[in-house]
Amino acid sequence: MSQASTFDVIVVGAGLAGLAAAYTMAREGLEVLVLERGEYPGSKNVTGGRLYLNPIRDMFPDLWAKAPLERHIAHEEVCLLDTEGAVTVRYDGAELGTQPYQSYSILRAKFDKWLGKQAERQGAMIVTKSRVDEVLFENGAVVGMRAGGEELRTNVVIAADGVLSFIAEKAGLREPFKAHDFAVGLKEIIELPRETLEARFNLQGDEGVARLYMGDVTKGKFGGGFLYTNKESISLGIVAGIEALNEAPSTIAASQMLEEFKLRPEVARLIAGGETAEYSAHVIPEGGLHAFGKFFGSGILVAGDAAGFSMNIGVTVRGMEYALASGYLAAQAVIRAKQKEDYSAAALSEYERLLKESFVMKDFENFKDSLHALENPRLFTYYPRLAGDVMRDLYEIPAGPKARIFPTIRKYFSVGELWGMGRDMWRLMKI
Amino acid sequence: MGHGPGYVEADEDMSNPLGLKAKLGLDVFKHDKEPHITIKAGMAGDQRLKKAIIVCPAGLYSENAQGEVELTIDGCLECGTCLLACGSEVLGWQYPNGGAGVQFRFG
Incomplete structure (x- = not known):
């Protein structure tokens, strides 16, 4: 017809x-x-x-x-997740809690x-x-x-x-598509009563929190985890590069990666008592300007x-x-x-x-090399580990005398290490 | 929210594939009259298909005793990851018919 x-x-x-x-x-x-x-x-x-x-x-x-x-996102958090332990940075800028709000879950x-x-x-x-x-x-x-x-x-x-x-x-x-230009996101909606959610995340009223996880989530591969608070649920998930998932060192199924992420004590306590209401997945284009x-x-x-x-x-x-x-x-x-x-x-x-x-192409022009800069395995293994090690040494009080802090910490920052960090920094400066 | 029979608390046994099945059981799916993804004829033994076993968020791909890859379409989240990982030479891939397939209630 x-x-x-x-x-x-x-x-x-x-x-x-x-x-x-x-x-x-x-x-x-x-x-x-x-x-x-x-x-x-x-x-x-x-x-x-x-x-x-x-x-x-x-x-x-x-x-x-x-x-x-x-919820309007009033608290921005980044969590560097090592195999044992985590370092979390939380940012509570006044502008995040002031109308008109910058972002919402x-x-x-x-x-x-x-x-x-x-x-x-x-x-x-x-x-x-x-x-x-x-x-x-x-x-x-x-x-x-x-x-x-x-x-x-x-x-x-x-x-x-x-x-x-x-x-x-x-x-x-x-x-035709190149797998390299895409990531996959896996997500669960985990329902929690409003009061529990607000108490657990220390939220006032309609405030929300966004937390990104880097490191052990994706077993050293390109990607990370995310958590957003909704009114009466949490959006919890991971994002991983599609090509990276099948690359060494480890090949763990994407779905399993999410399950292990949920079992991390830092995450498990946040979703405890919650009930998963939906499981979803979607591909994300990440190739940017080079892939248009x-x-x-x-x-x-x-x-x-x-x-x-x-x-x-x-x-x-x-x-x-x-x-x-x-x-x-x-x-x-x-x-x-x-x-x-x-x-x-x-x-x-x-x-x-x-x-x-518009901001659309200006952003993609400005950030055209960001994917390449972020595809550095050290960002997902070395740095989360380093952050954890430094924190452990700072906070540890042994049974005997505590060593001076500077010499203890200095071992992580030898000339060779600093050289490596400098190179990583150089790469990240393209973002 | 109620769970169907066979529901296994995911964190009781994280390696139990029932955990994933139960999770998919929470989603709303509308039946399609035909599978929207198929392994192309003669391609089941192709190495490229093995990638789907790792990447599929719904765990719908598995390897049988003959080393061939099998696909169960029920529970497909229509994300497209398998198509991107394996390519259109080994997979016939289209969206389900209108109104069929997963219907996200949260998304």
């Missing part, structure tokens, strides 16, 4: 990029159709998660007051469902349980798609179909994870702001294309220009 071009634009995927685009375009009066393969927006989406609002606040000024966010099934409603309220049409099977071309331009045996025609498509983006692949906009494909073609734009917009710079791992922003910018490009009735690649290149002007 063929259908006339009743929609200005078809958005594939009701995630953050797709819904941000749909909301923005529908608000401007465009006829927008969103196709989502899940039962509802958010049903296929996973985050660690936390959303940083500052970069995207002004793109959606009317959304935040009522958005179903969990978030649950995607809740948030995306809500954002979908906002897009519908602006006039967008969301069709769920609809998987796109084919991209339709005419004279090299994307003119629609086939979903559930039905042909849907349109002027322009926004591929916001997530990290694997089969749409971008079918449209010839990206190279094309963002646009004739009749098509690519946004969010589909475009590879996610970034790991060690203490922060971000993707959702880039998804929301790229969806917004794709929408702007489509709105201008409609004004000119020109959906050619040349007209849609406006999207790339907008991306380059």
Whole structure:
């Protein structure tokens, strides 16, 4: 069955990029159709998660007051986990606890469902349980798609179909994947009563904490652990490089890595008495600038994870702001294309220009070498061990006399060690 | 929240694969009429597939007595890790049909 071009634009995927685009375009009066393969927006989406609002606040000024966010992150923690013992640094900056808050923990099934409603309220049409099977071309331009045996025609498509983006692949906009450019995140939602959670993490009201774990979590491999407090649950998980998982020294199944992480006494006490309510996993694009494909073609734009917009710079791992922003910018490009009735690649290149002007491409340009800098096994073994050793020597009071601190600590910082640290530092300075 | 039969407290025995099965049992899955991931014909013995045994968060890949890799699709979280690790030469990979597969309630 063929259908006339009743929609200005078809958005594939009701995630953050797709819904941000749909909301923005529908608000401007465009006829927008969103196709989502899940039962509802958010049903296929996973985050660690936390959303940083500052970069995207002004793109959606009317959304935040009522958005179903969990807790504002008022406490930032990093935990260096050695095989025995841990060193944790906690930062309680006044700005983290002051409105407007910088970041919030978030649950995607809740948030995306809500954002979908906002897009519908602006006039967008969301069709769920609809998987796109084919991209339709005419004279090299994307003119629609086939979903559930039905042909849907349109002027322009926004591929916001997530990290694997089969749409971008079918449209010839990206190279075959390299496992090296991707990580996998595994997460459990662990429910705890609100009072228990707030007492355990020393939280006042809607305050939340974010804690990143480095070191023994991933057995010396690239990756780490994370913990975010939600209103009445904890998001606990690990992220590991997909290629690194199969590399020596150890090959432990990813699922087992998460189980062992949960058994660490430092973690076990935080989730004690909690009940796991959901187990999820998702691939994360981490290749950055070096791994990007094309963002646009004739009749098509690519946004969010589909475009590879996610970034790991060690203490922060971000993707959702880039998804929301790229969806917004794709929408702007489509709105201008409609004004000119020109959906050619040349007209849609406006999207790339907008991306380059925005924080999105500026961030990816600035942090283009961060993944390489972080892929240093010493960050995941040597330094967590060193931090633990120094702390142990500082705090230990033996049965006999205690040795002077400086000579004790100095052994960790020989010329050879300092040389090694200098080299690591040099590498990290690229971040 | 209730647990199905066969539920094993994950931290009672961390090497027990039932722990993972029980965890997957907490998720909501909608039945699909066909498996959305398949090992391509003649590829079950391919070394690249072995990577999936380690990386699959749901532990759906295993090696049989003949050294071939087998896949059980039930419990698939649709993360895509196996496709990235093993490649499309050995795996036929598409998303489940619309409305089928895992439906995250938290995400």
